[in-house]
Amino acid sequence: MKRAGFASRWLPILLLVPQLSIILVFFYWPAAYAVKSSFYLQDPFGFGQTFVGLENYSALAGSAEYLKVANFTMIFTVLVTFFSLALALLLAVKADKVIRGAKTYRTLLMWVYAVAPPVAGFMGLILFNQRWGPLTEFFGALGWDFNLRADYVDTAFAMVVVSVWKQVPVNFIFFLSGLQSIPKSVREAALIDNRSDSGRFWDVTFPLLAPTGFFLLIINITYALFDTFGIIDTLVQGEPGNNPMTLVYKVYVDGFRGNDLGGSSAQSVVLMILVLALTVFQFRMVERRIHYT
Amino acid sequence: MAQVTLDSVRKIYPNGVEAVTPASFAIKDGEFVVLVGPSGCGKSTLLRMIAGLEDITEGALTIGERVVNTLDPADRDIAMVFQNYALYPHMTVRKNIAYGLKNRKTPKDEIARKVDEAAKMLNLTEYLDRKPAQLSGGQRQRVAMGRAIVRDPALFLFDEPLSNLDAKLRNQMRIEIKALQRRLGVTSIYVTHDQVEAMTMADRIIVLNGGRIEQIGTPSEIYHNPASTFVASFMGAPPMNLVGAEMQDGTLSFAGLELPVSSTLRGPVTLGLRPEDLIIDPHGPLAMEVELIEELGAHRLLHGQVDGQRLTVHLAKEEQVALGPLRLSCREQNLCLFHPESGKRMETSFSLNLTEHSPDAAEARA
Numbered sequence: 001m002k003r004a005g006f007a008s009r010w011l012p013i014l015l016l017v018p019q020l021s022i023i024l025v026f027f028y029w030p031a032a033y034a035v036k037s038s039f040y041l042q043d044p045f046g047f048g049q050t051f052v053g054l055e056n057y058s059a060l061a062g063s064a065e066y067l068k069v070a071n072f073t074m075i076f077t078v079l080v081t082f083f084s085l086a087l088a089l090l091l092a093v094k095a096d097k098v099i100r101g102a103k104t105y106r107t108l109l110m111w112v113y114a115v116a117p118p119v120a121g122f123m124g125l126i127l128f129n130q131r132w133g134p135l136t137e138f139f140g141a142l143g144w145d146f147n148l149r150a151d152y153v154d155t156a157f158a159m160v161v162v163s164v165w166k167q168v169p170v171n172f173i174f175f176l177s178g179l180q181s182i183p184k185s186v187r188e189a190a191l192i193d194n195r196s197d198s199g200r201f202w203d204v205t206f207p208l209l210a211p212t213g214f215f216l217l218i219i220n221i222t223y224a225l226f227d228t229f230g231i232i233d234t235l236v237q238g239e240p241g242n243n244p245m246t247l248v249y250k251v252y253v254d255g256f257r258g259n260d261l262g263g264s265s266a267q268s269v270v271l272m273i274l275v276l277a278l279t280v281f282q283f284r285m286v287e288r289r290i291h292y293t
Numbered sequence: 294m295a296q297v298t299l300d301s302v303r304k305i306y307p308n309g310v311e312a313v314t315p316a317s318f319a320i321k322d323g324e325f326v327v328l329v330g331p332s333g334c335g336k337s338t339l340l341r342m343i344a345g346l347e348d349i350t351e352g353a354l355t356i357g358e359r360v361v362n363t364l365d366p367a368d369r370d371i372a373m374v375f376q377n378y379a380l381y382p383h384m385t386v387r388k389n390i391a392y393g394l395k396n397r398k399t400p401k402d403e404i405a406r407k408v409d410e411a412a413k414m415l416n417l418t419e420y421l422d423r424k425p426a427q428l429s430g431g432q433r434q435r436v437a438m439g440r441a442i443v444r445d446p447a448l449f450l451f452d453e454p455l456s457n458l459d460a461k462l463r464n465q466m467r468i469e470i471k472a473l474q475r476r477l478g479v480t481s482i483y484v485t486h487d488q489v490e491a492m493t494m495a496d497r498i499i500v501l502n503g504g505r506i507e508q509i510g511t512p513s514e515i516y517h518n519p520a521s522t523f524v525a526s527f528m529g530a531p532p533m534n535l536v537g538a539e540m541q542d543g544t545l546s547f548a549g550l551e552l553p554v555s556s557t558l559r560g561p562v563t564l565g566l567r568p569e570d571l572i573i574d575p576h577g578p579l580a581m582e583v584e585l586i587e588e589l590g591a592h593r594l595l596h597g598q599v600d601g602q603r604l605t606v607h608l609a610k611e612e613q614v615a616l617g618p619l620r621l622s623c624r625e626q627n628l629c630l631f632h633p634e635s636g637k638r639m640e641t642s643f644s645l646n647l648t649e650h651s652p653d654a655a656e657a658r659a
Contacts, residue, residue: 183379185375185376186381186382188346188373188379189375191366192371193440194367194393195367195368208383291383
């Protein structure tokens with residue numbers, strides 16, 4: 001194949017500048033600033049800062065509360081990722097089989113995609129309202145005294161439900177298009193080779209969906225770790241108290257509510273390293289088993 | 294191994310389109326039947342109904358002793374080879390071939406033995422651990438064949454298996470498939486739009502047109518006795534020449550050609566002449582204006598007009614020809630007559646009278 005090239009060496013650089021400057025201004029600069037300020041102790045009123053070395057980090061490691069939040073974040077991320085992927089896959093497989101009225105059905109399933117996270121959180125607040133929320137009443141009828149923002153587990157439950165509900169449509173769209181890109185004749189060949197529906201799904205459909213699934217896995221973990229901020233903020237109404245929260249939310253609470261910019265910076269650096277490590281791990285371990293067609 | 298019977302099998306799609314009008318035929322045990330027709334003629338629908346990939350709207354389909362209308366494709370004891378091979382892209386060649394057996398709970402050592410046997414038969418042994426993406430088109434098609442063979446099915450179904458291959462490979466695979474089917478003796482139904490494949494591979498050909506069976510017969514029957522102008526023009530490359538002629542008082546006349554016919558029919562008819570039945574004859578009754586010569590090495594095709602109607606002539610390579618006027622006669626015993634409107638073959642006994650029609654007579658006329 002002939003390689004197309006630029007006549008001048010400066011043109012490609014010039015074309016990359018807008019993208020690079022955006023990344024520089026909105027990612028590298030703040031990230032570098034966070035790393036720097038994680039080594040300082042900030043005056044709450046902005047009058048100065050003192051270099052404290054790794055003290056912010058050691059304080060984190062010794063903090064029982066931080067470990068509790070980290071623990072919750074892990075469980076939360078696993079639950080949200082698993083259920084939003086599993087539910088979306090189930091819906092996509094079923095929607096793929098629908099022939100009559102398929103368009104209406106799919107559109108209805110995709111609608112939620114257009115809802116912003118804080119709005120989703122607000123809808124969660126209404127549904128789970130302590131006094132008159134329909135879901136609270138439903139749980140009450142089942143004998144579960146549901147108590148949003150008062151009971152740790154109940155609040156965590158609501159957070160997971162709303163986060164999953166918000167993410168399912170995105171996954172659904174990707175899974176459905178993934179399913180529809182599997183050649184019809186491959187599925188028909190499987191139909192002749194295997195009489196079991198579930199057997200065909202696990203042997204043929206699922207492996208062929210794996211590239212989509214892997215992409216969604218990364219997207220969903222990132223979503224659960226970061227993008228659920230709006231949902232959590234709305235559900236706890238800015239006052240976490242004893243309620244569960246994720247690491248990202250704690251960065252915000254400690255930095256902007258507690259005015260501990262140094263500690264908060266240290267947390268965000270830890271989070272950054274964590275996500276980086278997780279992504280590298282996924283690409284190394286999971287992607288190897290995936291067959292790209 | 295089994296025979297296959299279709300009894301008034303019909304397909305109507307939910308939108309009301311009748312893709313296959315009630316079709317009945319029986320395929321003998323071990324027979325190689327080719328369904329041929331232009332695209333949209335219903336041949337693939339018919340095959341997919343036999344495979345169980347499409348519902349049968351009406352009628353009964355019997356494979357072996359069983360009516361299989363309501364059986365799942367996996368329970369019909371069939372194997373199918375698809376046009377685009379339909380291999381599982383994430384499985385190795387070995388797993389692709391073994392997948393059907395694995396699901397039938399075949400013992401492991403037997404699977405291994407069968408896969409190795411099939412791979413040897415198809416020259417795939419060294420590719421068993423590759424993925425389909427690492428194979429060429431011909432090799433993929435062989436893997437698809439292997440997948441079909443190992444199942445020892447009662448019936449092979451082929452859905453245009455060679456149309457994705459280049460011309461040279463297609464010729465080679467055509468011979469391989471035919472030889473393999475002979476060796477295994479498995480009843481086979483083969484769908485194609487390529488009349489050359491149909492002619493060369495089939496024991497019997499079923500010609501379909503617009504969801505209807507136009508004719509069933511051996512390749513030679515179909516070629517020499519086409520049941521309609523559709524069959525006549527579809528089978529054979531180049532196709533049969535179809536020209537307008539006149540019947541009157543026991544004589545068939547076309548351009549300068551006049552033939553006695555023992556028929557009381559009068560009026561216009563369609564006359565069918567195979568290009569190879571036209572021969573150069575300086576005293577022949579037909580005056581052709583040659584407009585184009587197609588050089589094909591082993592033979593030549595002349596295209597031109599006789600009496601304002603297009604005609605193609607097939608000539609052996611030894612014959613010398615040039616553009617311009619040329620006189621022809623024809624092998625009269627091979628002529629076909631068709632109804633001018635319906636296109637159906639007209640049974641006339643005119644071939645009986647032709648014995649007294651000698652070259653001398655043609656000479657005298659000229």
